[in-house]
Amino acid sequence: MIQMQENKLFETRTDFTTLCEAVAKIKKELAKVIVGQEAMIDLLLIAILTNGHSLIEGVPGVAKTLAAKLLAKSIDAGFSRIQFTPDLMPSDVIGTSVYNMGKGEFQFKPGPIFSNLVLIDEINRAPAKTQSALFEVMEERQVSLDGTSYPMQPPFLVVATQNPIEHEGTYRLPEAQLDRFLFKITVNYPSVDEEEQILNVHDAGKHRVQTDAVSQVLTASELVAFQKQIFEVTIDASLKKYIARIVSTTRNHRDIYLGASPRASIHIMNAAKARAAVSGRDFVTPSDIKEITSPVLCHRIILSPEKEMEGIRAEELINLLVQSVEVPR
Amino acid sequence: MPDNKRHITRFVLLCILLLGIGQFCFALVPESRQTKAGHFNEEKLAKFRSNRDFSYENNSPMNDSIRERIRYYIHEFLKFIFSDKGAAPYIRYTVLAAIIVAAIVYLTGGKYQWFLAKESNVKAGIVALPQDDITQIDLESLANRASQNKDYRLSIRYHYLHLLSLLNEHQYIDWHKDKTNTDYLHEIKPPDIKAQFKQNTVVFDYVWYGQFQVNDQQFYAIRESFRKLTESLQNRTGKE
Structure with a gap:
């Protein structure tokens, strides 16, 4: 075996x-x-x-x-x-x-x-x-x-x-x-531990030295x-449909004044491919898509005036939209 | 109430008077103006009946256009089915049932697995998953049928879905349509289950999303790995 x-x-x-x-x-x-x-x-x-x-x-x-x-x-x-x-x-x-x-x-x-x-x-x-x-x-x-x-x-x-x-x-x-x-x-903002670490680096005077130490x-x-x-990264047809469905939901939502463009779909696909490659894979999984959807879409949609008045953030609404779309499996 | 009685008596007398006047006037009408009962001429009626233009019931469509003929035959068929003088009741109900079944198949586009028994799932290719409960599908049968057909990719998919179904059943994960395999991996707490599930998830990802081909030997190894985790889950009582 x-x-x-x-x-x-x-x-x-x-x-x-x-x-x-x-x-x-x-x-x-x-x-x-x-x-x-x-x-x-x-x-x-x-x-x-x-x-x-x-x-x-x-x-x-x-x-x-x-x-x-x-x-x-x-x-x-x-x-x-x-x-x-x-x-x-x-x-x-x-x-x-x-x-x-x-x-x-x-x-x-x-x-x-x-x-x-x-x-x-x-x-x-x-x-x-x-x-x-x-x-x-x-x-x-x-x-x-x-x-x-x-x-x-x-x-x-x-x-x-x-x-x-x-x-x-x-x-x-x-x-x-x-x-x-x-x-x-x-x-x-950084967490408390991270901020403490930042202070330690600056207190020791290492910050400037380390900035110069960054090499090509x-x-x-x-x-x-x-x-x-x-x-060269492969993406299954079902995952392309998954991307299209996510982006399409932004165009038909009552809380969104302006939805995402087809360019957004292309960007999600390309970014998901890059994420897969960075993980050492030559194919895309739904996790790759889900992880990068919010940073790709959040600046492309405009919320309705009511939602902006309520203080809802685009990232929150996108997460809700992604939750409404079935992961192909 | 004497006044009321008086009014009623007057009204009855008036009615009798009017009826009497009516009878009298009818008697005055001359005999020549009184109505006579007519009689049909049987010879003329027979002549009309023999004329095809006046035969509405058995109007043969042979001389009409194709469209008229089709309409005629449909009309005759429906008349035969639904009229009391036409078909026997059992023929009528059989035809009706056939029409209803045909309509269901047409409206559901052939996806009538929910309508029939679980056995139909096995015949299907890729089954759409129910949103909240994947235990509704007989995934093991589907996986076995796919492996018999040497469709190993599909079989691994069903084996993996069966695993998810068991994990959901034992409350290690909370199945929901929007969750990814990575989400489920984060939900599992027992380290041994998590490690096995992670290994199987990687294999599923490679085969299903990565479209990697699997030969017989690879498939048996993968199936064995899935079987081990399935057994581990079935031997446990629940969430730990």
């Missing part, structure tokens, strides 16, 4: 060992500085493997920007940071054409968006005009200016941070832009290869 061990019974069709090792290394590097926040780091890693943009939301001082900076530092790729302010103009982000006296012609001067990993800090402090500058580059990964398209070099990932909308001096992001983000990752463990070309490998 053969041994009843799943790893002996089934030979994996796609080998994700290298990918899993790389993910473990990045996590180890980030853990040198960031205490706790494992869920945020896991989602950020899934996002970069899915080639998706992330929006990190949380109150000031919970390591949103630090996490994005350290993630960029652990990858050997171009990095730029844009601080969004109320007076920021679209040309400050995407670039502009400047007249070259010597050649007698206009030349395109690329903006800070032309990089591999772009950190947009406090994205909701800029008005809608500047936000709209990101529409094309985030979805089509190119910038069109004066009739010319300038493609971005892969990998191109935006990691944006924002304070909750209720805070002073913030604008609500347009729905079209929110839809372009793969995840909205909500960062909460992944190259841009390796990341692009991993992103391609994610598409």
Whole structure:
């Protein structure tokens, strides 16, 4: 009789060992500085493997920007940071054409968006005009200016941070832009134990040393290869239907004013594939889908005015919706 | 009440008077204006009856269009079934029962397992699960039938569902349609049951969601693993 061990019974069709090792290394590097926040780091890693943009939301001082900076530092790729302010103009982000006296012609001067990993800090402090500058580059990964398209070099990932909308001096992001983000990752306060650990690290003066100690463990070309490998993950037809049914419930619910788009379904599927790959599997399970549904959907739906007045959060409603959909088995 | 009696007496006298006047007037009508009873001409009636245009009951449809003929035959059939002079009662009820069964099959789209005995489940391919109680389905029979047909993937699915059914029965898990296998794994407390269930869950995930093919030898090993956990559960009294 053969041994009843799943790893002996089934030979994996796609080998994700290298990918899993790389993910473990990045996590180890980030853990040198960031205490706790494992869920945020896991989602950020899934996002970069899915080639998706992330929006990190949380109150000031919970390591949103630090996490994005350290993630960029652990990858050997171009990095730029844009601080969004109320007076920021679209040309400050995407670039502009400047007249070259010597050649007698206009030349395109690329903006800070032309990089591999772009950190947009406090994205909701800029008005809608500047936000709209990101529409094309985030979805089509190119910038069109004066009739010319300038493609971005892969990998191109935006990691944006924002304070909750209720805070002073913030604008609500347009729905079209929110839809372009793969995840909205909500960062909460650390637990008491974690906060004590943070204090110990800072008290010993190790914090700054450790920030510098974060080293590059992944190259841009390796990341692009991993992103391609994610598409080799198998997803059963019943699970695609499961995703479609979850997303469809957001469109027919009386407490939801605006439901999720088909892009949300695609993002759930891709993120579930990445989660499966990070777990070393080459196929998706319902748990993969269920785990990432809330971060994919929570920023794409708009609650009805009654529910907003009642103080219901989108995450709570999404969890209820997911509970109403049968897991295929 | 003398006044009332007087009124009644007057009313009765008035009625008698009116009746008498009516009889008198009828007697004054001349004899020539009185009604005479008519008689049918039997020869003319026979002539009309022989004319096909006036024969409503046995109107042969042979000269009509196809549509008219079909309508005629349906009408004749229904008349035969439902009229008292037509079919015998048992034929009538048989035809009615056949129509009802056909309607049920049509409306349920052939998914009438709930209507028949459990045996029908075995004949079905993939059975839709009831929302709250998976013990309603004879999963063991389904698993055995699938393995006999060499459909090992389906058989493993039914074996796994049977495990979930037993775990629910012994209150190790609380079955609900929205829960994933990982959710159930978190619900199980006894370490030995949890370890065995975890192993079986991984196998089920690989075979069902991962679409991995299973050969005879692999299937027997997997089935043995499922059987061990099933026996462990059946030997226990309940939630620990």
